[in-house]
Amino acid sequence: VCVGIDPVLERLPAELAPRARTSAAAAGAVERFGRDVLDAVAAHVPAVKLNIAFFEAFHAAGIAAFQRLISYAHERGLLVIADIKRGDIGSTAQFYARGHLERSAFEDIPESSVPDAVTLSGYLGAGSVKPFIEAAKRTGRGMFVLVRPSDPGADEVHDFGGERPFYRHMAKLVDAWGSDAAFVGEYGLSCVGAVVAPKDAESTAELRAAMPRTIFLVPGYGAQGAGAEACRPCFLTGGRGAIVNASRSVIYAYEEPRYSEKFGQDWRKCVSAAAAEFCAEITRVVQAP
C-alpha cells in the first residue's frame, strides 16, 4: 500500500493556513502538512506517492518543497513514488529523466531528494520512456507507465479500438519495454511498472495476464470509488506485484465525521487511523484465499 500526498491549500487544517499571499508561504504550508502526514503514516505503510501537480501550483517554491518532502520521506524510511506523468519525445524525455530520476548532478540537490520511482505518460512511444529506463538501470530505481487511468472520463481515449481497445495496446507496449532480462529483478518483476486502475474483475485480470512481470500501481481506491476487493486481480499470486494507492481518503481523513468524532481536533491522529485501516483492508484482501 501507498499513501498519496496531494495537498490542496484550501483543505489544510486551519492551523496550517499560510500567513501571506505568496507562493513561498503557500508552499511552506503544504510542506508542513506533508511532513505531518509523513509522520502520521510512516508506521503504517511502506511507500508514499507525491503528486507534483499539487506542488507545481506553487512554482519554484513548490518544487523545492516537493524535493524536501521526498528527502524527509526517505529519512522516515519510506519508499517514494513521484507522480509526475511526464511524457515527451526522446530528446526531451532525456531532460525530464535528468530532473526526476537520474542521480543528482548538482551539489545543492541531495541524492535523497530523488524519488525511488516516477509515473510516466508513455503515449509518445518507447523514446519517451527509454531515458527513464536507462536511469533506472543505473540507479536501481523504477517507473510506472500509464496503462489504464482511474478517471471514467479517460475512457473516451482508452476504450478506442473497440474489441481490442487502446489500453490493451499500451499494456502490450509496456510489457515489451520492460521485458529485457537486465530490467527484471530477483522476484521476476521489472523496473518498468504500469498504472492500472481496477475496473471490472475480468478486464483487470486480462491486464494482469498481459503484463506478468509488471508491478501495478493501482489508483482509484477510496475517494475515487474503488474498494479493496476490486484491487484483488491486480496482485500476482502470493500477494506480490501491486501497490494500491489511497490519497484523499487518508490525508483528508479529518474531514470525515467517523474520524473527527473520535479524535476531535487532532487531525494527525485521524490521518494515522485512516492509513492503518487502509493498510489492514488491503492486507485482508491480499491474504484471503
Place this chain on the structure above:
Amino acid sequence: VCVGIDPVLERLPAELAPRARTSAAAAGAVERFGRDVLDAVAAHVPAVKLNIAFFEAFHAAGIAAFQRLISYAHERGLLVIADIKRGDIGSTAQFYARGHLERSAFEDIPESSVPDAVTLSGYLGAGSVKPFIEAAKRTGRGMFVLVRPSDPGADEVHDFGGERPFYRHMAKLVDAWGSDAAFVGEYGLSCVGAVVAPKDAESTAELRAAMPRTIFLVPGYGAQGAGAEACRPCFLTGGRGAIVNASRSVIYAYEEPRYSEKFGQDWRKCVSAAAAEFCAEITRVVQAP
C-alpha cells in the same frame, strides 16, 4: 513561426559555462543563454516556445529561470508558448492549470511570467484538458493538445488502429473539446489548438480538414527533419491556422559552419541569422499560390 528554446548546458557557448556544480549556477547559465536568444530572435519572429523539461533538469532554480524568461520574452513583445505536455485526470489537471495557465494567485509571481499558451497531453480525456480551457476562457490564453508528435518512435502508439488510426481519434476529440462557440475567436479559431507534426501531405491535409477551427503547432522543422514545404498543408487558406516551430536549428545555429564561418565567434548573430532565414522560408511557402 516560433523559435523553440530548449537549452542544453553542454551545448551553450563556452563564455556561458556555469562556474559551479550547483543547480543554481546551471540554471543561471541557461537563463543568460535564453535571454540572449530572445534578444537575437525578437526582431524576426512573433512567438517563442520554452520547453520546461530543459529547465526542470535544474529543479527549483530551473523553474524560477523558466518563469523569468517568460517575463523577459513578454517584455520583448513576444508571445510565449510553455511546452509542458502536462496530462493527468481532472482533479490533478486543475492544479497543473493553476501552476501554468491561470492568473497568478501570488504576489511574488508576476502575471507576466504566465505564458500565453501551453502544450498538453490529452490522453486522459476531456477532464485533463477542461481546467485549462476554463483558465483560457478567463484569461484569453490557449493550449495545444498533442495529436500527432514528430518523433517516428511515437508511431507505435499513434498508428494503432490501422485504417482508422489513434491519432485521427485524438484529432476528433480535440476538435470537439474546442468547438464550443465560447472558445472560438473572431478569426474562427479556437483556444484549443493541436500539436500536429507534418508527415506525408495527404495525412496532414486530412488532419487539417478534421480540425477546421484548430490552430496547429507544428513541430519537427529543421533539426527534426521536416522542410518548409511539408508544413504547407498545416495552414488554412490565406496562411492562417498554423505556427511552425524550429528549436535546435535556430538556437544552436553557431554550431553550423554555414553560420559560424560568416559570423565567427559572434554566436548571437548566427542565431539571429538562422531565425531570419527560418521566418523567410516559411513565409515563402505560406505566400506561394
